[in-house]
Amino acid sequence: MSRIFNLGLPVLLGAATFTLNVASDPLPPDLTYRPLPSLPFSAVKETDEAQKPAVTQRQRGLLESRYDLADRPMPGVMMSGGRKAVQEGSRVKLPAGETWSSLAAKTPQEIRDRGLLPQGFLPLPHVKQAAGGQVFPESEIREIGADEGRDLRRFDVDFDLPDHLTPEFPPPIFLTTHPELGDVSRGDLLTIRNFYEYMNGIITPVQMEGLRLLLTPFPQEEFNQTEDRKVAMQSTGVACLDCHSNFHTNGAFHLTPDVRPQAERFRLDTTSLRGLFNQQIHGSKRSLRSVEDFTEFEQRTAYFNGDHVSATRKGVNLPDRPNQVAMMAQMQNIIDFPPAPKLDPFGRLDPATASALEIKGEQVFMGKGRCGECHVPAQSFMDNNMHDLKLERFYKVGQTFNDQVAIPDGPIKTFTLRGIKDSPPYLHDGRLMTLGDTVEFFNLVLGTKLDQSEKEALVAYLLTL
């Protein structure tokens, strides 16, 4: 024992002095911090506008090579507000000559070495990765423009997914404080112009003030007044509910604030705020421990990419913790999941109302499919943990797709599956278009070898949640 120690010590010592030298390595000054623009606003805008058709076409090309983007609604299945159909089937394209079951029969190494992972399972790049930033769907841009006269349109990029693959708009709002009322949105989008009228009498003064703050625009990285913006006119900014429309999501996306360099940042699809009251960890990577923390910090992250320096320059809003943050959090905490009439108080299917197919799906979910090990029914189909699915077992890391470098996802938190049919696209970056895709994804990644009838049952079950 002591012999090993004696001999090991010089080795370690050598290594230690060595590290000191390495630590002085020169690296570029703008790896972590965002560089200031090198050109005036007008020149950047002109080039951005000239690039836009190529940017759009390139992203479209990537999407079409990865997915079947067709509008194929599932007969008779609508999202909770009844405004948009749920899309059927799986849309990720298979590599030539493969089927889902032939793929699932191969080892991860074989799939990696032969380049057989369906490309739709890879991280999804931002429409313009090098610039990144918030991108809003057309419906949101139109509604905010009409209602508030505020411009959410960027001059460099458009939203990239077809409308039928995004959540219904505007989505319904369900309150934990008033289950008997059902949807209280009146079929409209909550904005700073209408919220008081719509919510008057249903919510408390504290919740009302929280709601006002959640609808108030504040400067953001791309929507602000500096030359380093991506909106034509100087902008008053963005409101929380511009992405979390009616406390759900409209599919708006940006890049994770939690990773650098820029090319390796992954896309983030806006999460729904429904059922937030039951979540113990927030953010796919940050694992913040309270709604208050996340609400306060969203001004640093969704707004400014985790760059407080840039935020200071563009005019950051820092809500007061005991007053404003608490009220914003309390408003978010009364947003319920959509009703799931077939679930009992344990989150299990009620055999009296569920179909045979749905019940078979639940059996797969809890059994052979192993879904229930992370998506625990009694805990809103979460486990309040992060898991590393190790998808990189199946592909060669470091490849570049539309300027995004695909690196391993690492641990990501388990998302809830309550109301899941309402929130396509799926996974943290929105790389999967349908529930059928998520079933194929997890079947491959978890190696559960489900057969076709089990997969179909699983999708039918997910629709009941």
Place this chain on the structure above:
Amino acid sequence: MRAAIMTVVLAVSPCCALAQIGNPAGLAPDTSMEKPGVPAPHQTNYQDRLFVQLITAGGRAEIEFGRLAAGKTSHEDLREFANRMVDDHNKANEQLKSVADKSKIPLPEGLDPDHKNIRSDLEKLDGAAFELAYLRAQIVDHQRTAQLLAWEIGSGEDAALQRFASEKLPTVLEHLDLARTLHAKLAGQALFAPDTQKAK
């Protein structure tokens, strides 16, 4: 075999061959356009130029240290790794030079001061201590190189340099993985069987 895999990957993903489209806020102010929005070939911004300096110096160090290691080690896997570093980085540096020449970026001479320090540290060591120190340096250097390549992909202007960076990044990550695996293996041996390592 590897070449065959690359062609397959490229064939199923035409996207990878497409040009990078950077954030124009980072273009050099004197950039001339081939057509609106598309910089003419071989124009560079400061990121491209710094990238070439740092990667060339790094590549040169990999070659020098690789030769040193291949001569000093008696460990078969490590010698193979060191020789591969010499080969791969020789090729990469030649390729980079041909792109840099077209873009009129002068290349640095010799080793940079940091790598000179590392070399003089490495020269003083032998046996297991040398092998571990070499691999630790390789791990840090490849981490750094991966960062620089991703930085160029995100911030560069010269499309040819960006393509070079995209093409090399998977290989650099593979080298990193090899270095980490070898280091883990040799560190374990150094701790648990120091005598055999030392005797050789």
